[in-house]
Amino acid sequence: MSAGESVDQLLRRVSPGAYDTFESYEALLQALAGSRLWMLLWNGQAGSPDAQYGNMEVAGYGYAPCATSAQELAASGWSRAHEVVGGRDIAAALFPDRWGIWLNPHAPGGGVGIPWLDLRRVAVGLDQLPAGPLSIGEPTLEIPQFYALLTQNAHLTPAVRSLRRAWVRPALGVPYLAIGLELYDSSPASVQTARRMMAQSVAAVPEGLPVSSVAMADDYDPVAMWLRRQSRPFFDRDAQPRAGYGAPGPQAGGFGYGYPRPF
Structure with a gap:
């Protein structure tokens, strides 16, 4: 055409x-x-x-x-x-x-x-968000080094409340690992520290594996919607003081989602 x-x-x-x-x-x-x-x-x-x-x-x-x-x-x-x-x-x-x-x-x-x-x-922008319909599910990749480093860096980043994950297959383009970020607030400083945390962590991602971040507070992001309904955090700073995972709390704006990009 x-x-x-x-x-x-x-x-x-x-x-x-x-x-x-x-x-x-x-x-x-x-x-x-x-x-x-x-x-x-x-x-x-x-x-x-x-x-x-x-x-x-x-x-x-x-x-x-x-x-x-x-x-x-x-x-x-x-x-x-x-x-x-x-x-x-x-x-x-x-x-x-x-x-x-x-x-x-x-x-x-x-x-x-x-x-x-x-x-x-x-x-x-069509180049900023993946083409639907999206097939979303639990990741099956064995990448413990990445998750360990990401969790360690999240512990050292006070702005991050919790992390979730999903495997996303767009209608067009390559599948990728999505990391859902829940922040305590949406201040520029918090967003910047979360970006820095991701940049430091993707060094442990195997070569060729695309990774993208997702703002859990984005009410219009289908990946974030799936994560809120279907997943539980693999890092939750508040897990000990409360009775379970996924309790509602302060929500923050963030990065949106899309084809993997440099952090």
């Missing part, structure tokens, strides 16, 4: 019944980030305080319907107002409320939905 393909051209590759590959879907997301969308307004006019996007629910998830061009808007027969918005801008506006967008719901086959997790990737 060429780098210049439009959203409408790429939609033909990922429409129901004509699905090509994850690469085609990634290309569609990339095109959306640099394109405009015609958002359908259920109430109000574009720019007015009472403007409200249309909404639809598919499989229990919310989506805001839109057209991908003026021609598609005309073909939809939409008779109410609309608002033209950049793809990255609408992604940033909708994903925090866990809303996706539905492209051309009037089209044959019903159009294509972009879930909120992928809108987050569009808003933050």
